Amino acid sequence: MSNSNLAPLLVVDDLTTEFISGGNALPAVRNASFSVDRGRTLGVVGESGSGKSVLIRSIMRLLRASDVRHRGRIVLDGEDLLTMSGPRLRATWGSCMAMVFQDPMTTLHPNHRIGFQVSEALRQHFKISRNEADTRTLELLRSVGIPEPTRRMRQYPYELSGGMRQRVVIAIAIACDPELLLADEPTTALDVTVQAQVLGLLKTHQSQRGMAMILVSHDLAVVSSRTDDLMVMYSGQIVEYGKTATVLNQPLMPYTAALLRSTPSIDKPVKSDLFTIPGEPLPTERFQTGCRFASRCQFASEICISDQPGLTERPDGRRYRCHLPLGSVESSEALKVNLARGKTAAGLPVSEYSVAKGA
Amino acid sequence: MATLTQSRAGTYRTTRTWSLRLLRLLLVLFIVTFGTTALIALSPGDPAVTIAGDSAPPEVLQAVRDKYGFDDPMIQNWWDWTSSAVRGDLGESDFLQRPVIEVIGERLPITAELTILSMLMTVIVAVPAGLYAAYRRGSWVDRLINAMTSALIAVPSFVIGLVLVLALAIGTGWFPTSNWSYIEEGLGANLTSAFLPALSLALVEIAILTPILRADAVSSLTHDYIALARAKGISTTRLLFRHVLRPSSISLVTLLGLALGRLFGGAIVIEVVFNLPGLGTQLVSAVRDKDLILIQGLVAFIAVLYVVANLVVDLLIPKLYPGTNAS
């Protein structure tokens, strides 16, 4: 199936993931569609609770079958992961796709030595002897920048720092040369000084091995310089998608713009107020007639309350989920109306000051 | 520097906990042995009469009193008993006219074999059942295991034993209904005679321990290190036994020490059900015969055995769970 290198490596088609609780189905990811090409990096940003992690774990098929219900398709290298048999899935895990988790303090098994945990992945997918696995483990640990790998192999996770542990997790993930690497907030739990090192490490291995990568973060700064494409999630939905640079320079969805404005930056004046998005994010499982961001959006007009916007695709590949994309005439009209009446159609107060604050 | 101070404080703390534990262990041993001594001294009526019989002439009674020191203070009795017990002398049974230690030596192997066999059966059944129920929680297998364990937990082991005899011994003739075949008579015969009694004991323990392991495994399964292991593509069996079992089994292992006490207690009743010549039947007949010295020896022996077994479990736990000792 992998003969055509032009076909995307991963195609997610209309994926909905719902948690089953006490007979109810609670959606966490709603109708997500996107694709990742070989060797490319896709960034996924959004607030906590926006469904990023669930999306990653859905692709990885790590959610318990009896706890969740998936709809749609997740096609990796021509095969639908959602209909894959258990043995086939196990063969895919590790060798075709691998994952780096958020908190390295809890992702390594406390009772197993580092060496065992890395070589287990190797021995699972390659028919190699214990010695050979140990040799390769040593190389892997060295390649992820762990000093004294021979000694580290015999240690338990509690003897390693958080950054070291995340390097081990990365070593496990890349051990079998996966084609797709999923990184779920890989640096959130780490010290700021270590963050850049770990991200650099991921980037190096990605380009060396030609892996595709999905890098999830709530931090735009993490994603901006290290990804080719960018996807913004809000309340379980994809709300914006495009080339990273274009999305960041010309956001079309007001949420993306708000997210950008609420990120501190050294380019801004020293004492400038940090913009905050008013209100609370809408929980993914809550039903909403109109736009899911409408209640927090300064541009919200009547149509945003009544009709749910679809994901519109422009000829250049940009996608956005908004009735009144930024920069359009409708958008500035709507803002004028809202300023005139002092509040949006959803009742959010708007003033010249609140608009100007982030501009 | 900071680490050095910390490690010194740590050493101090461990030394302190260890000496406290040792102190407590000695205190427990004292209470247990003193309790068994007190049992005789405090029993209503004259223990000498109990031993020598109602119709014994006064001079015989006095001889008995002198022999066992019933006129001495209790602490003196305790010291006499303990100091000879340390030398391996637990006194002499009046009824059997034999040293207590000899009786124990003769009967312990049967009780020990029963206990060990049932412990093995428990682990062989409870571990896979608990892990699988946790892995497939909510499924029909999980519900079936849950229903079976919660029903089984309400059946006393001696009732299980009788039902097993009815079904597998009287009904089919596969196993003997009672009596013991010593190992000298052949391992097959020995295991056949031990099977039903051991199973009766094991079923109760399985019913107790399976849900405990299941509950712990359910919480282990939610950890990311399990997701990571899973994402290596390893088989479910390997996942459960190599990754889930260890972090889920701390309460199980701790409870196995207590299970030993329960199994010993259960074995006493089960030995009577199957009429096996173990410590249990000996204790029951000693109680019927009012053989106080034998009872004292048996009770103290069982209690000390239990204390030692639990000490071993405590010492074993850090060895079983490397990597967790840091916290």
Added chain:
Amino acid sequence: MTLTARTDDPPILVVPTESTDSPRVVRRRRLGLWLAVAWLGVVAAAALLADFLPIADPTANVAVGHSAPFTSWPEVLGTDRLGRSVTARLAHGAQISLIVGVLATVFGMVVGVAAGMFAAIWKPVDFFVGALLDSLLAVPGVVLLLALAATMGAGVPQLVLGLALYALPTFARLARGTARVVRHQPYVDAARMIGTRPLRLLTRELLPAVMRPVVAYAVVVLASLMVAEAAVSYLGLGVPPPTPTWGGMISDGQSSLSSAPYLVLVPAMVLFGTVLSIGVIGRWWQSKEATA
């Protein structure tokens, strides 16, 4: 890992409860609970009214030899080897089982909670209470009961004492554990800061909080004490004959296990049903307590 850190308990004490249950599971559990209550009601009524019900004298020979259940009237449950009414013996046996079980549970609870609470608030007491509890645990329940029977003779008071001692460590540990948690709750600190005296603090603030889980636990302990009582009666070292006990009936029936298995199975089923019912009610109560 000290000896006290153990979450040991006599059997039947595990509460594997799931947070999210489907309505069907909840309904099924409620049905089980009602069945348990109904069965326990029947047993309790039989025990209370045993002397007034129109049933035979449990020690009188109403027939010649044993007969199977559902073969004769009015002895619906049959007669034992000596021709005594199984119905009557079960009802009177229920008396012994329940009286001994309940009394021992209450005594064990009172002493255990007191010991546990003092251990929780006073370090030196903790050490000695802990050692005492370890010593009690070191002697298996049946061995303890046998030792008491040997020195003090068989009878209801001895059984109650032995079973209470058997249950004591469980209660003490639960009380100690709960008290240690509750002791540092804000409302207890608040009471301490406004100058409440220690004893009053203990009885007014700590005790109610400790008793809630303990009482729920007591039901489950009752079930395990009834099992222990049956075991000792089976060994013939419980309440002496001719007083009927369930364990004694099972023991009597064992000699004719192959010819008349019902003599064992009928009392065994009654014992099983009762212990199971108490267990079901206890676990329901505990899970209710845990979620409250």
